[in-house]
Amino acid sequence: MPKKLFVVGVGPGSPLYVTDAAKEAVRKSKYVVGYRYTLATIEGAIDRSRQEVLEVTMKSQEDVYQGVYARMKDGEYCTVPFTGDVNFSESEVVDRLLEIFGDDNVQIIPGISSIQVAAAKSRVPTDKAFIVTFHVTGDIEQKKKDLVQAVKDGKSVILLPRPWPRDLSKHFMQSDIAKFLKANGIDTQKLKVWVFEHLTTDKETTFKGVVSDLEGKEFSDLSAMVIDQVKRQTYLEF
Structure with a gap:
């Protein structure tokens, strides 16, 4: 089984607007990679005792995504959360993640924008x-x-x-x-x-x-x- 990625919309900022589908993806993942604000939104779904959580910036994101992909084992999951709905903004980031993981290995989960x-x-x-x-x-x-x-x-x-x-x-x-x-x-x-x-x-x-x-x-x-x-x-x- 190849490495798998969840690209997840997690709502505007309140944990109340994070969908059950988004929480399930986060809990299933070995790696959770995102911006500080977005990670804070889903903190309640993260278990840092068993998950590796990495914060990215615009400058660091390429190195972090590539590094996580290299460390992942076959069959492991990674979640990259996005504020709001992943399909509305920052499509250039999603396109890059699709390139790294391959379309067939990425599940996009919409969120509330x-x-x-x-x-x-x-x-x-x-x-x-x-x-x-x-x-x-x-x-x-x-x-x-x-x-x-x-x-x-x-x-x-x-x-x-x-x-x-x-x-x-x-x-x-x-x-x-x-x-x-x-x-x-x-x-x-x-x-x-x-x-x-x-x-x-x-x-x-x-x-x-x-x-x-x-x-x-x-x-x-x-x-x-x-x-x-x-x-x-x-x-x-x-």
């Missing part, structure tokens, strides 16, 4: 919204154009911003988004917005206002933003 929680709290349903993540390492220029078009088309938007403090040309957080929309002809003084930080945790905060209010404001890397242009319709209208 902060996008879903933000939709619930703002009452902006996902089926009436343009949903986009800027929380990727690749080029986001087309996504930025799509964002402008969605707003001009009157759609609500639910998004994850991109923190990149080491290179401000790639930084695209709430203040940057507000300035970008204004520069592209959007009247940001009339556009309702929500910003949620640290969703589902005891640090959770909510900001509600208009998009122009975001200019100059700083928010956590762990935040979701909702541009609210929703028009409610009930089944009585059809």
Whole structure:
């Protein structure tokens, strides 16, 4: 039996949002490898007396993944947890893990995304919204154009911003988004917005206002933003 990998979404941050499927994968694994925040979310499912837990950073992740794969024996399992839903952001990391382990040896387990929680709290349903993540390492220029078009088309938007403090040309957080929309002809003084930080945790905060209010404001890397242009319709209208 070859080496096996679970790629697991573990929710926005509260252990209450970690699914049973995710917990089962963690408990089945000899190795658990992830970022500090994500590991903290699943700490209750980890048994450090029998599991090897390794923390990664953007710089160290390649060496750690390769090192774990080399140490694993046939038939052993490793779990790599991701904050939120593994299918929504950081696909470039998942693609690399698929290369290392091979598609047939990887099981992807979805999780609850902060996008879903933000939709619930703002009452902006996902089926009436343009949903986009800027929380990727690749080029986001087309996504930025799509964002402008969605707003001009009157759609609500639910998004994850991109923190990149080491290179401000790639930084695209709430203040940057507000300035970008204004520069592209959007009247940001009339556009309702929500910003949620640290969703589902005891640090959770909510900001509600208009998009122009975001200019100059700083928010956590762990935040979701909702541009609210929703028009409610009930089944009585059809």
